[in-house]
Amino acid sequence: MRIGILTGGGDCPGLNAVIRAVVRAGITEYGDEVVGFRDGWRGVLDGDVVALDVAATRGLLPRGGTVLGTSRTNPYAVEGGPERLLATLERLDIDALVPVGGEDTLGVANRLAAAGVRCVGVPKTIDNDLDATDYTFGFDTAVGVASEAIDRLHTTGDSHHRALVVEVMGRHAGWIALHAGMSGGATVVLVPERPFDVDAVVKHCQHRFDSGFSPIVVVSEGAVPADGHLTTTSGQRDAFGHERLGGIGEALARVIEERTGRESRAVVLGHVQRGGTPTPFDRVLATRFGLAAVRAVHEGASGVMVALRGTDIVQVPLAEAIAQLKLVPLERYAEAEVFFG
Numbered sequence: 148m149r150i151g152i153l154t155g156g157g158d159c160p161g162l163n164a165v166i167r168a169v170v171r172a173g174i175t176e177y178g179d180e181v182v183g184f185r186d187g188w189r190g191v192l193d194g195d196v197v198a199l200d201v202a203a204t205r206g207l208l209p210r211g212g213t214v215l216g217t218s219r220t221n222p223y224a225v226e227g228g229p230e231r232l233l234a235t236l237e238r239l240d241i242d243a244l245v246p247v248g249g250e251d252t253l254g255v256a257n258r259l260a261a262a263g264v265r266c267v268g269v270p271k272t273i274d275n276d277l278d279a280t281d282y283t284f285g286f287d288t289a290v291g292v293a294s295e296a297i298d299r300l301h302t303t304g305d306s307h308h309r310a311l312v313v314e315v316m317g318r319h320a321g322w323i324a325l326h327a328g329m330s331g332g333a334t335v336v337l338v339p340e341r342p343f344d345v346d347a348v349v350k351h352c353q354h355r356f357d358s359g360f361s362p363i364v365v366v367s368e369g370a371v372p373a374d375g376h377l378t379t380t381s382g383q384r385d386a387f388g389h390e391r392l393g394g395i396g397e398a399l400a401r402v403i404e405e406r407t408g409r410e411s412r413a414v415v416l417g418h419v420q421r422g423g424t425p426t427p428f429d430r431v432l433a434t435r436f437g438l439a440a441v442r443a444v445h446e447g448a449s450g451v452m453v454a455l456r457g458t459d460i461v462q463v464p465l466a467e468a469i470a471q472l473k474l475v476p477l478e479r480y481a482e483a484e485v486f487f488g
Contacts, residue, residue, distance in 0.1 A: 148173075149180045150444060151196070151241040154213040155187030155220070155252030159273040159285030160425030161433035162213035165247050167204040168437025174201055177445055182239065187248070188255055189220040192228060194235045208430055211423045222255060229262070236264060243444040245437075247271050249283075250469045253452060257465040260450035267443045268452035268465055269436045273421055276320035279468035280454035284433040289316065289420040290326045296416055297331030297363055304361035310352050310403050310411040314396030316420055317367030321475045323420070328365035329483050335362070336483045337399075339369035340475045348399070349406045351488040356409055364403070366395055435460050 152169050154162050166183065173179035181199045184190030197215070207214065222228035236244065243265040246256040249272035260266040270277045275286035293315050304311045313333075315323045321338020328336030334355045337343045348364065355362035396413035404411035425433065432455065439453040439460040452468040454461055 148177065148242045148444070149182065149240050150243050150245060150441070151182050151184055151191075151236070151239070152199070152215070152245040153184040153187050153190060153247065154215050154217045154271070155246060155248035155255075156217060156271065157219075157249075157273065157421060158212045158217050159271060159421050160211045160288040160423060161284030161429040162215075162217075162247060162271065163204075163207035163210045164284070164425065164430050164433035165269055165271075165437040165440075166199070166213070166215065167207040168434045169245055169441055170199045170204045171201060172438045172441040177441065179441070182241070183215045186216040186218040187220055187252065188222045188232070189218045190215075191235050192220065192222055192225065192231050194239065196239065208434075209424045211425065219251070221251065223258065229258075232259065233262065233264070243267065243449075245269060245440045245444070249274075249277065250472070253465055254469050257450065257469060260465060265444065265449040266465070267440045267448055268468065269440050270452055270454060270468065273323070274317055274320050275322040276472045276474070277468060278471050278473040279452060279463040281457065282432065282455050284425065284429040284436065285421070286322065287428040287432075288423070288426045289323050290330065291426055292420050292423070293323060293327035293365075293416055294330045296414065296419075297327060297333060297365065300363055300414060301332070301361075304363060308356075308361055308409065310356075310362045310364065310400070310407065310409055312364045312366060312396045312400040312403065312411065312413045314366050314368055314413060314415045314417075316416075318369040319472055319474070321367040321370065321480075324365050324367040324370070325475055325479065325483055329486070331363065331365070332486070333363045333365040335364045335487050336480075337364065337366040337370040338475050338480060339367050339371070341477070341480055342371050342373040345372050345374070345399075345402060349403060352403050353407050354488045356407060362403075364399065366399060368395060370395055
């Protein structure tokens with residue numbers, strides 16, 4: 148069997164571990180031939196491929212990013228895009244496709260599966276917001292990076308008696324902010340699912356100052372105030388129509404400084420959360436996903452995504468996987484609120 152693999156959307160730690168697992172399982176267990184498409188769906192549109200074998204994937208397990216490259220190319224937004232995809236797959240004799248990505252990448256895979264292409268998706272989103280799987284790889288690494296940053300900022304904040312606002316990734320879902328904020332002992336955690344009261348945030352910060360310590364506010368990039376006065380969008384959109392976010396940390400730091408009279412600084416972790424070596428948890432999860440994807444292909448599955456449920460890897464329909472985002476439940480947010488102030 149000839150299997151194609153691609154990585155789409157934002158990069159994150161663990162992508163190379165998936166590639167390595169697909170290649171190793173496909174070649175050594177089933178005698179497959181594996182090819183990688185460069186730069187996500189762009190590579191399928193253009194027929195830009197690279198042959199993958201065991202030797203080519205040695206040393207990839209701890210390596211961040213993706214050796215195949217990635218992009219946010221949406222073939223359904225390109226004139227003749229769907230036809231070009233199908234033509235490439237037929238010309239290259241691709242029997243099955245393993246797309247690794249989030250809701251956008253897997254949305255394309257779902258449409259291809261409906262058109263008759265054998266597709267088995269692997270979930271990848273650093274935000275951990277795919278509803279059909281308990282966890283996605285990259286998330287644990289991002290939380291670890293953010294938690295370490297918060298630990299370091301506590302000491303410099305207390306030394307200078309200033310507030311620090313840490314902006315982390317999370318467009319629609321606040322899982323990174325929630326986990327990093329709780330593990331790092333943040334004064335306040337702000338997530339997209341719960342519009343925040345600016346007055347309450349300032350009050351928590353002032354209480355922290357009054358206690359002799361400096362506040363740390365952890366905020367998702369997609370968090371918004373209840374009154375809607377803080378602008379956090381750039382007006383730019385990607386190929387899938389997502390507006391580019393950024394600026395909530397800086398805007399919030401200015402408000403805190405104005406109202407408390409204490410110096411406040413914003414720290415935007417940004418792409419630092421996505422880069423570097425994956426944690427052991429993410430390496431193992433990504434490896435298990437890759438192995439499961441190859442087995443699913445050989446079982447004749449299509450239009451499915453491999454997913455983590457408890458400690459088991461299962462298959463779920465792609466349509467179910469992309470139907471809705473997994474958001475932070477209010478009861479989980481309430482756990483963090485106990486420690487605010």
